[in-house]
Amino acid sequence: MTRLARQLKDLTEGKETEKKYFKLIKWLQKKKILAKKIKCNKCDRGEVSFTLDIRQIFGYSRCQRRHIKVKKSIRDRSIFSRSKITLFNWLKFMYRFCQGLRLRQVDMMEDGITGSSTSLTKMAKKIREVCVAAMERLKRRTGQRIGGQRQFITIDESNFRHKRKYGRGRVAGAWKRKKWVFGMLGVYKRDTRTKPVLRLVERRTRRDLVPLIAHHARRGSTIISDEWRAYRQLPQLGYRHFTVNHSVSFVDAQTGAHTQHIERAWRTYKERVWRLRGNRTEELLRDHLAVIEWQEWLGQCHLNGHLGRLFHDIAKLYKV
Template identity: 50%
Template sequence: MTLHTKVLSLIDGRQTFKKKKKLIEWLMKKELLQGKMKCKLCKKRMKLEKHSNVDGLQWKCRRKKHRGKTTKKSVRSLSLFQRSKLSLFSWMKYIYRFSQGLQLRQIDLLQDGVAGSSRTLSKISLKLRKVCKSAIKRRERRGKQRLGGPNEFVMLDESNFYHKRKYGRGRFGPTWRRRKWVFGMLGIRGKRRRPILRLVKQRSRRHLIPLVTKYVRQGTTVITDMWRAYTTAIAESGFVHFSVNHSRSFVNPDTGAHTQNIERAWSTYKSQVWRLRGNRTVKTLKSHLAFIEWTHWLTNEHKDGPLGRLLHDIRHFCKF
């Protein structure tokens, strides 16, 4: 049975005690919940017992050393699900949709009974984006998030993630007015696309070139437009540089160089960010950009795809 089929079989149907227990046991097996719990009074292992709470089970210890006191602990202790009133079924339904890249329209999720309010859905989404951001940062610290090398070329471009008004009408406050320049580096190798997206204060040579030298391997073929920050700096930094003048053509007639791949990618990234109102603040935008990177860099590497990768990263995020 595949991971996708297993998860769907666990979360479908009525939430009976038997199904709750089965889901909790599976989450413990996957190390998303603690499989063992020690009593804080006697330091012995606690027992998992039936309870009337939303999970149906609770850790308890009733030893004589406690002098009549019963130690209790939630099965969610120290996990991603702690301090949440949402059922584990709803959590897993959202995690499944989130990992599959399905349209996470809040109205649909509310109608499907995943949560009772849009505020709850926003909190879950924020937690999962933190997990993804942590995973991509961990990869970067290990020095594995670099572009270029043999058979891979890199396209560079910058784009402005400002707020759009519906039909160009209405007012928006100072938070929305701020220009947020995002510098994109897109590694292309066959059908594979791997982006690195960084927020920059300005599109100047001083802000862009250090990022290129940090994330792109020396000797890589780099394609840009004719923006003045790239003119001589790319070649001087040890890269093979091709450019296209967009005021004359979209494809360089002499070399065939173009930036259409990254231009197309901007459209996809922006629609995703704007749909979830991810450009409200700098912090929120950074988390959405990190999630885009996580999707393209990490999900294809796992044998169980995006869902398997997300569960793997949740396990690392909440180490017991």
């Protein structure tokens, strides 16, 4: 457990008192998740200092100059804005999200974090928006490129199909929803770290897959795939391409090439999406794929783990 996670557990565990609530607000202000100064709309002098009233659940701030009746929530412009969930429960939810714990409504209700699926859906959506925005910034800054001398790349396509609960229900209509996801996995040669690139595609044709490979894979990289015909053009684009015939064996007898890294990753990714019911719509599936990328690209590289990176990205997206 990281130092940040221990601090968070110390602040949120136990009885929720006014003193503890005030301490939590100060801690969030230090992390730049809550504002230290709030602007009064009726004052001409910009940001003003405030007095904190924690007797109410939202923690109101009052103008100390002339407008005594003017008050704003301490949550104004933050990720907690317009939410009735307490800060304690919000942070407990963030902790569970970053630790990869189960986020089912039943579990949340048992722990007292939320009492309805609607609240849980809104909280999860805000967290996903933070992760998606962070990945968009990464793409603009670096292009999200993989490969090179330190990595080899395994590529594959997988069908993310909507599953019926317990195998029951109508087979027609909504139960036929399925999407092809094209995955590129950059695998470091000296350790087990991986960098996934996951994209929704309409078809598995060369016209759909090769441009994605050319955009994300560095020239001269080693690429391993099955013998799908859409990949036959890769050597002409400057890549070292090894294939394995899955109808014969899972490991090529001559080169030793295999795609087990990405095959194993598909199982993990599908379990995450299925557990969070992330395949109900195309937009929702795309967001969940971005969250998986965020966990591997950004969360694992931060000094304080996924939680530290989440706080960093919240402060980037919500300018308080």
